[in-house]
Amino acid sequence: DTAVSQTPKYLVTQMGNDKSIKCEQNLGHDTMYWYKQDSKKFLKIMFSYNNKELIINETVPNRFSPKSPDKAHLNLHINSLELGDSAVYFCASSQSGRARNNEQFFGPGTRLTVL
Amino acid sequence: EDQVTQSPEALRLQEGESSSLNCSYTVSGLRGLFWYRQDPGKGPEFLFTLYSAGEEKEKERLKATLTKKESFLHITAPKPEDSATYLCAVAAGGTSYGKLTFGQGTILTVHP
Numbered sequence: 001d002t003a004v005s006q007t008p009k010y011l012v013t014q015m016g017n018d019k020s021i022k023c024e025q026n027l028g029h030d031t032m033y034w035y036k037q038d039s040k041k042f043l044k045i046m047f048s049y050n051n052k053e054l055i056i057n058e059t060v061p062n063r064f065s066p067k068s069p070d071k072a073h074l075n076l077h078i079n080s081l082e083l084g085d086s087a088v089y090f091c092a093s094s095q096s097g098r099a100r101n102n103e104q105f106f107g108p109g110t111r112l113t114v115l
Numbered sequence: 116e117d118q119v120t121q122s123p124e125a126l127r128l129q130e131g132e133s134s135s136l137n138c139s140y141t142v143s144g145l146r147g148l149f150w151y152r153q154d155p156g157k158g159p160e161f162l163f164t165l166y167s168a169g170e171e172k173e174k175e176r177l178k179a180t181l182t183k184k185e186s187f188l189h190i191t192a193p194k195p196e197d198s199a200t201y202l203c204a205v206a207a208g209g210t211s212y213g214k215l216t217f218g219q220g221t222i223l224t225v226h227p
Binding site for chain 2: 031033040043044050055094096103105
C-alpha cells in the first residue's frame with residue numbers, strides 16, 4: 001500500500017564509493033523528485049523528472065546522476081561519495097508539476113552516512 | 116531568489132493551548148503555498164495547498180490561511196500527537212516546473 005517507497009532506508013559507506021538509491025511510486029503520478037535534507041532539517045530540491053524527462057536540475061555536483069527508467073521509478077546514483085553528502089535523501093512524486101496539481105507526496109527517506 | 120522564512124523555529128505548547136505558526140515568503144508570483152508535517156525519521160506529509168490571498172483551509176485542529184506576504188497555520192486545542200515539524204513551501208511563477216522552495220520548519224512540541 002506504500003505510495004512512495006525508497007530503498008535502502010539506511011546507507012553507510014566509505015568516502016570514494018559509488019552508491020544508488022531507488023525510488024518507486026504507485027500513485028500513477030507523472031512527476032518525480034529528489035530532495036536533500038541536511039542536518040538542520042532544511043529540505044532542498046535536487047532534481048525533478050516529468051514522464052522520464054529531466055525538468056529540474058539544481059546546482060548539484062555532477063557526481064549525482066538521476067535515472068528514470070519509467071515514470072514510476074526515479075533512481076539516484078552518487079559517484080565518489082564525500083563526507084558532505086551525508087544527509088537524508090527524499091524521493092517525492094506529484095500528479096504534475098503545475099501549481100494546482102503539485103501536491104508532492106514524499107517517501108520515507110534514505111539516511112546516507114559517509115565515513 | 117525565492118525565500119521562505121518560518122517562525123518561530125521551535126514552539127512548546129501545553130495540551131489545549133492554541134497558537135499559530137508563521138510562514139513569510141518572497142517570491143516572483145506565487146503559484147501555490149504548501150504546508151507539510153514531518154515526524155521524526157519520516158518523510159513530509161502533505162497537509163494543505165493555498166493558491167490565493169484570503170484562502171483558508173481546515174483539517175481537524177489545523178487551519179491554514181494565506182495573505183500576499185505570509186501564511187499562518189493555526190492550531191486549535193492541540194494534542195500531544197500534533198507534535199511534529201511543520202514545513203511551509205512555495206511554488207513560484209517563473210521557476211522550473213514543479214519546484215518547491217521550503218522554509219526551515221517550525222518544531223512544535225505539545226505537552227500533556
